[in-house]
Amino acid sequence: MSTMIDILSQIPRLNANVDFAELEVELTDLDTQLISRINGLINIHELSHRLRIPAPQVLEVMTKLVKHDLVYFDNPRVADRLLGRLTDLEPLEPESEIEPAPDFVDEFEAEPTPAKPDLKLVTPAEPAPRPLEPRPAPRGDAAQLIDATQSGEWDIDTVFAVFVEMHREHATGVLRVYRDDLTYKAVYFADGEVVQVLSQPFSPGETLGRMLQRMGRISGDDVVNSLRKKKQSGVGQGEQLVGMGLITAEELPSLFLKQAEMKLRDIMDWGGGKWEFFPLADISPRIPQTPVPLAKLLFNVCFKYYDFKRIPHTAAHDVARMYVSYSEEPPFDIDEFTDAGYLQKFKSVLDEQDEPIKKLATLCRKTVDQMDELAWTMKLVGMVDYLPRPRKRAETIV
Numbered sequence: 001m002s003t004m005i006d007i008l009s010q011i012p013r014l015n016a017n018v019d020f021a022e023l024e025v026e027l028t029d030l031d032t033q034l035i036s037r038i039n040g041l042i043n044i045h046e047l048s049h050r051l052r053i054p055a056p057q058v059l060e061v062m063t064k065l066v067k068h069d070l071v072y073f074d075n076p077r078v079a080d081r082l083l084g085r086l087t088d089l090e091p092l093e094p095e096s097e098i099e100p101a102p103d104f105v106d107e108f109e110a111e112p113t114p115a116k117p118d119l120k121l122v123t124p125a126e127p128a129p130r131p132l133e134p135r136p137a138p139r140g141d142a143a144q145l146i147d148a149t150q151s152g153e154w155d156i157d158t159v160f161a162v163f164v165e166m167h168r169e170h171a172t173g174v175l176r177v178y179r180d181d182l183t184y185k186a187v188y189f190a191d192g193e194v195v196q197v198l199s200q201p202f203s204p205g206e207t208l209g210r211m212l213q214r215m216g217r218i219s220g221d222d223v224v225n226s227l228r229k230k231k232q233s234g235v236g237q238g239e240q241l242v243g244m245g246l247i248t249a250e251e252l253p254s255l256f257l258k259q260a261e262m263k264l265r266d267i268m269d270w271g272g273g274k275w276e277f278f279p280l281a282d283i284s285p286r287i288p289q290t291p292v293p294l295a296k297l298l299f300n301v302c303f304k305y306y307d308f309k310r311i312p313h314t315a316a317h318d319v320a321r322m323y324v325s326y327s328e329e330p331p332f333d334i335d336e337f338t339d340a341g342y343l344q345k346f347k348s349v350l351d352e353q354d355e356p357i358k359k360l361a362t363l364c365r366k367t368v369d370q371m372d373e374l375a376w377t378m379k380l381v382g383m384v385d386y387l388p389r390p391r392k393r394a395e396t397i398v
Helices: 002-008 029-035 044-051 055-067 076-082 140-144 159-168 208-214 220-233 237-243 249-270 294-305 341-352 357-363 368-380
Strands: 151-155 173-180 183-190 193-200 272-279 323-326 384-387
Touching: 002 044, 002 076, 029 044, 029 055, 044 055, 055 076, 151 159, 159 173, 159 183, 159 272, 159 294, 173 249, 183 249, 193 249, 193 294, 208 220, 208 237, 208 249, 220 237, 237 249, 249 294, 294 368, 323 341, 341 357, 341 368, 357 368, 368 384
Parallel strands: none
Antiparallel strands: 151 272, 173 183, 173 272, 183 193, 323 384
């Protein structure tokens, strides 16, 4: 029975590199029901309780999913035990990068679960939370967001500040931006840089192959073949597509950036929710790392998908009457955003003097609406501030 208790306390994670729309194994309704509830936070016992499925059945399905690489566990001994390769009864080593599961409330908990006399489930002890390390004082807009609990509320106008602060702190860990308890984006940071964006629930349409198929670059058969080759070799789908001659290696960085943009676009529609940051010593090797430039990622998501009708133009707070001022401590270099010369001109003008939107538009040869959107985007990513009056600058001594 001790083996059962050890297994039940483990937390399964979906393999984000698998296209669940094109599988070589047939999934039953029970398989699909279980997969839909796996979110990297809930352990096997909780899945059994919430779905009201006997634990032996859940373990049977879990073994099938592990066998076909559809789910994994941070502790490799769990898979070995499920697959019968490990039969010792010693306790499993604690999983190093798993946070305790939160207390979710959903339709499966509306009524108390009736006791089942044929099952003897023992509720596993939750892993102790990771101690929170002291953090430096946050700057700017993020000061209202990040505290010792490494969690908070977000909305469209503040969520970018959380990303910027992780970059400033050279943070390593996973930032989860929630729409609700079961829907979120997991953004993995390594030393302050984004190395992976995963969606929960997993969407096959967000895979690189499906994205390229929608772009008309490859066919559905190419997607399936690349996934098969990936499974056989363990090499990522992007590299497989390069090896198949369907894309070039030089294209991969820009494609990974586009893929990350696509995954984060949902946040613009969600509007707000909670966020949590879990610091990690390092990123698990099971998380494929595809680094993307954070400055370009944030700029593109905001500039392309932000609803600029939200920009405050009211009598009480009209940014059109305020002065745009280049940040004294910008989180990024201006060259990190884009090769377009208009941003260089934008910065050079503000280096000389803080300007209102209308004058800034004239100096940068943009329309007022274009400059309004550009300046607001640069504010959201921490590069400019809006001030009621221009800053006093020290006079140049000749």
